[in-house]
Amino acid sequence: MGRISWFSEEGDALFFQQYVDRMESWQQAVADGRIDPEEVRAQAERVAALLREIEPQLNDALHEQVTQLLLELAVLNAMQTTLFLQTPA
Structure with missing residues (x-):
């Protein structure tokens, strides 16, 4: 994934939502029309893994x-x- 700006060209409003809709993890989680605890746990693990990868670099x-x-x-x-x-x- 290339560098994606965090802000809208029209102003300072964050516009991550348009990216959320495209994320495979989101699409898989809402495919059945609901979010269950296991999907939330799996997303939390993905976030934690990314943070563990990034933290030592800072x-x-x-x-x-x-x-x-x-x-x-x-x-x-x-x-x-x-x-x-x-x-x-």
């Missing part, structure tokens, strides 16, 4: 920045999940 300053990014991303995911669960169907 100098201390970049490691600190990436750690902060991952923590803020976790907060964003929690906020989005909470908002989704609070929104009436």
Whole structure:
């Protein structure tokens, strides 16, 4: 995979969703119309494997920045999940 910009050309909005829809891991997980705990566990393992591969390559300053990014991303995911669960169907 080549370098993909993290931001939209129209502004600073993150636009990962268009890539998520194309990811094989996502397509396989939603193929049956639902996400089950095993699929979530498998995705968590893929993410952990990538982090284990990348972490040793980072100098201390970049490691600190990436750690902060991952923590803020976790907060964003929690906020989005909470908002989704609070929104009436």
